[in-house]
Every structure is written in structure tokens, then in C-alpha cells.
Amino acid sequence: MKLLNPRGFGLVCATAAVVAGSTVAGCAEQVEGTAHPNTSELAAYKTEAAASSAAATSSRRAAAQSQAIDDNCAQFPATTGLGVTSYNDFVDAHDANAPDYAAKRDAAAQTLEDAAVKVETGVNTAAESLPPDLAAKFNEYVAAARALAAETRGMTYTAPVGPLNEASKRVNDARNAVRDACPKR
Template identity: 60%
Template sequence: MKLLNPRGFGLASATVAVGLGLVIAGCANTVDGTPTVNQAEATSYKAEAATSSSAAAASKAAAAQAKAITDNCDPFRSTTGTAVDRYNDFVDAHDGQAADQADRRDGAANALDDAAHTVETRVNASGSDLPADLAQKFTDYIAAARGLAAEVRKMGNNSSVGPLNDASHKVNDALNAVRNACPTR
């Protein structure tokens, strides 16, 4: 059997003792004082975080508003254009005492109601993303179109055209208000 080498054992023991002593000595030192927050840096960080969050929310709101405006304004002309065409066909038939006057009357009234319903559905789907002033203009059109549809349904060969003309002016005013408020493309 081989005996331990006393020099090797001594050298290894001394190395371990010195290393252990260094670790203990290093951990024994303490730093005096009380930990504190750098208030200037903390305030700056909080301000930057709030600004970033606010900017993100504003950007999201602006994108939602732009989408709502596009979703309502872009199809408005084609949606209401059909109703205007059907109404004009009815007026021509009424003025000319055409045989298909009743059919054109019903077609005009239905087209006006359909346009009002379609516009109303889009406005409701947009909710608060649609600017309030523009939403009101669409709402005014909806009411005017339904009012004109009701007057169209009342028309017969000998009916007074006064109420029909009044309702038609309201629709034209509402159409123009929406078209003027919508961005041009």
C-alpha cells in the first residue's frame, strides 16, 4: 500500500485553507448606508412609461377612428345611390302617370328603407370609434330616408306632392351633409 505524500497533502491543505480564508474575508465586508431610490431617475422612467402608454393608446384610437370613418364613408355613395335612383324613377312615373307607378313607388320606398337600414347597421357596428359629429350626420340621413320612404308610400295619382317634396329636401340635405363631412378619396 502506498502512503500519502506528506508534501502533497500539506500543499493541498494549505491551498484549501487560503481559498477558504479569502472567501470568508471577502464576505465579511459590509457596505454602510441605507439603500434608496434615485428619485430623479425613477420619476423620469415613470414619465417615459406613461408617455409611451399614452401614445400607444392614442395611436390605437386613431386607427380605430380611421377604420370607422372608412367603413361608413366609402360605401355611403353606392348604398344611397341606389335609393336615389329608385326614388327618381318613381317621381318620373308619378309625374308621367305611368302604369307601373305603384310598382316604382314600392321599389323606391323599399330602396330608401334598405339604404337607411344599411347605413344604420354600419354606424352601429362602428360604435364610439365613429366621431360623434359624423355619426349624427349619418343618423340624420337615416331618419330623413325613412321619412321619405313613408311619404312615398302615401303617394297616389291625386296625392299632394308638398309633403313628398319636403321629405325629399331633407334627404338631399342629409346626403350632402354626410358627403361633405366624409373625406374625399
């Protein structure tokens, strides 16, 4: 029994393909006229493409919003916690008439200001991606922290503590509002 020669078989197949292609091409006839799209299919395609584009945009927007919420809410406790700790150290020094009172006062004011700047930067970086109600809560914290920093800087042993206590309450309320609005981890 003799096997087929692969080269010979390939040559026969190639020749048959060329002959078949030439026959089909020679029998082809050109159609007269101008090509026009099927208007109903074109309209359906445009509608589907617009819906797909809108879905992709919505998906990107949702992903950006989720990322902005995660970025801002994740950093908030640590950033503002430093301000709380430093402020509490200042209050303890004030109440104890400690010799390092002025240094702790200034450190507390600066730490509160630094926290306000960091939170504000996060909100500004997120821009439109952060939901407006959450952005407003972050911005309230920023304003409250700056007000407490200003009150803290102005404190002396003889200054009334009422405005300082009010500013401190405002910061605590703002921190709680942000924590309540952020997703639980």
C-alpha cells in the same frame, strides 16, 4: 510548422474560463442591507411609461377613427345612390301615370329604408370611433331617408306632393352634408 489542435485549444480556453469564474465567485463579498430603487429614476420611468401608454392609446384611437371614417364614407355613395335611383324611377312612374307605379313606389320606399338601415348599421358599428359631427350627419341622413320612405309609401295619384317634395329635399340636403364632410377620394 505545426498547427494548433482545435480540441486542445478549446479545452485550454474552457479550463481558463472555469478557473477565472471560480476565482471571481470566491472573491465576491455579500453586501448587507435592503435594496431600494432610486426614487428619482423610478418617478422618471413611471412618467415615461405613462406617456408611452398614452401615445399608444392615442395612436390606436386615431387609427380606429380613420378606419371608421373610411368604412362609412366609402360605402355611403353607393348605398344611398341606389335609393336615389329607385326614388327617381318612382317619380317618373308617378308623373307618367305608369301602370307599374305602385310597384315602383313600394320598391323606392324599401330601397330608401334599406339604405337607412345600412348607413345606421355602419354608424353603430363604428360607435365611438366615428367623430360625433360626422356621425350626426349620417344619422340625419338615416332619419331623412326613413321619412322619405314613409312619404313615398303613402303616395297615391291624388295625394298632395308637397310633403313628398319636402322629404326628398331633406334627403338630398343630408346626402350633400355627408358627402361634404367625408374626405375626398
